Amino acid sequence: MGRPTDPDSTPAPVGTTAEAGLIPDLMARIPWPRWALITVAAAAGVLVVSCLLCVLCCCCRRHRRKKPRDKVAVGLGSARSSTTTHLVQPxxxxxxxxxxxxxxxxxxxxxxxxxxxxxxxxxxxxxxxxxxxxxxxxxxxxxxxxxxxxxxxxxxxxxxxxxxxxxxxxxxxxxxxxxxxxxIDLRHVLELWHQLGPPGTTEAEQTGELCFSLQYVPGSGRLTVVVLEARGLSSGLAEPYVKVQLMLNQRKWKRRKTSARKSTASPYFNEAFTFLVPFSQIQSVDLVLAVWARGLRLRAEPVGKLVLGARASGQPLQHWADMLAHARRPVTQWHRLRPPREVDRALALQPRLHLPLPGS
CATH class of the missing domain: 2.60.40.150 (C2 domain)
Structure with missing residues (x-):
């Protein structure tokens, strides 16, 4: 007595299930060749591995940032200087x-x-x-x-x-x-109002004044300096004239000079000089004007100097800025001359060594 068997049915293999044919069935249904499916799977695997590596690197960096470094921020207000005032100038x-x-x-x-x-x-x-x-x-x-x-x-x-x-x-x-x-107690910062008095005699030694105009054309790079006149020069000077010098990156570049005027402390020049300065170099240029004359030593020496440019200050800087702001238009101003050594020191120029004349 046994159970009747269906002659059309086929017994399932031992150790297999119906799910074993799921992946092959999916691959068979996708209308792609086998090599393309393998390539897509490999690319997906590489992408997943790359993402995991990025996550691990970010975690490691955050961990390193949390570690203390060998640096200490010190407030200057709490520091005490061990240098005495005899060693430095305040x-x-x-x-x-x-x-x-x-x-x-x-x-x-x-x-x-x-x-x-x-x-x-x-x-x-x-x-x-x-x-x-x-x-x-x-x-x-x-x-x-x-x-x-x-x-x-x-x-x-x-x-x-x-x-x-x-x-x-x-x-x-x-x-x-x-x-x-x-x-005044200079150990503390003080901010005070003071009443101005009438103008007195605290003005420093005067070396004279110089009047000139500046004009700059950015398109052609033409810088025109017109030396007009000087006044207030010492009466003991003879044959004054003006040197106009351009310095590029703190080095001597171009130089011109006016003709000399005789027997006057207020010489009138009205001479123009034109320099070619590209617009890309105009902020790297220093313009130096100096009044020269023969003194008691019968030798031409600088009486006073003046520097204009981006490194200048006060009135010279304002004159330079007005020239750049009003391109193609001459800007004229009077300027007080400075002592030559003061200007040379500001420009980091060394004074020339003059050899003594015979019999001096």
Whole structure:
């Protein structure tokens, strides 16, 4: 007695199931060749492995960032210097904030004020702010530094002069301030208002003034300097003339000079010089004007110098900026000449060694 069997049925193989043919069935249904399916599977595997490696790298980097480094931030306010004042010269920083209620001394009810700061022990080292156009309440917000030996500090006086900038005439003084540094505690930062007094005699040694115009054409790169006149030169000088020099990247580049004028302390030149300066180099150029004359030694020596350019300050920097702002138009101004050594020091120039003349 046994169960009847269906002669048309086929017994299933031992150890297999119906799921064993799922992947081959899917591959058979996809209308792609076998090699393409294998390539897609390999690319997917590489992508998955790459993602896992990226995740592991990010985790490692975060772990490394959390480790402490051998650096310590130190606040300067809590540090104490072990250097004594006998070894270094203290630096005095003077910040000019603003001025209010100035009185215009020229025609009109306004002025173009700027400030000149110096020390009584260093009259030739001065800092000039830029001029502020058309105001009696200028806001300067400029800082200058002076190095003073400790022994000279009690006898040093800070001198601040306010002047009205004039293009075609002498700059008009507006007021001045003298502040003895020996009576101030310089260990603390002080911000004080001071009353300006009338203009006095604190002006440093004058070396004369020079009037010239600047014109720059960016398209052609033509820089034109017209030397007009000078005034206030010493009466003991003979045959004054003006040297115009261009410096590129603090190196001497081009030079011109006017003809000499005889027997006058206010020579009139009215000579023009043109230099080719590409626009890409105009910010790397220093323009130096120097008045030369023969003195008692019968030898031509510089009487006063002036430097203009991006590295200048005060009125010269303002004149240079006005030239660039008003391209193709000449801009004329009077400038006070500086002592030659002061300008050479600012330009990092070494003075020439003059050999003594026979019998001198």
């Amino acid at each position: 630096e005095i920083r003077v910040g000019l904030k603003q001025a209010v209620d100035l009185r215009a001394r020229g025609p009109g009810d306004t002025a173009d004020p700027y400030a000149s700061v110096s020390l009584s022990t260093q009259p030739r080292h001065r800092h000039e702010t830029k001029a502020h156009r058309g105001t009696l309440n200028p806001v300067f917000d400029e800082t200058c530094c002076f190095h003073v030996p400790p022994a000279e500090l009690p006898q040093t006086t800070l001198q601040v002069r306010l002047l009205d900038s004039r293009c075609f005439s002498q700059h008009e003084p507006l007021g001045e301030l003298s502040l003895p540094l020996g009576a």
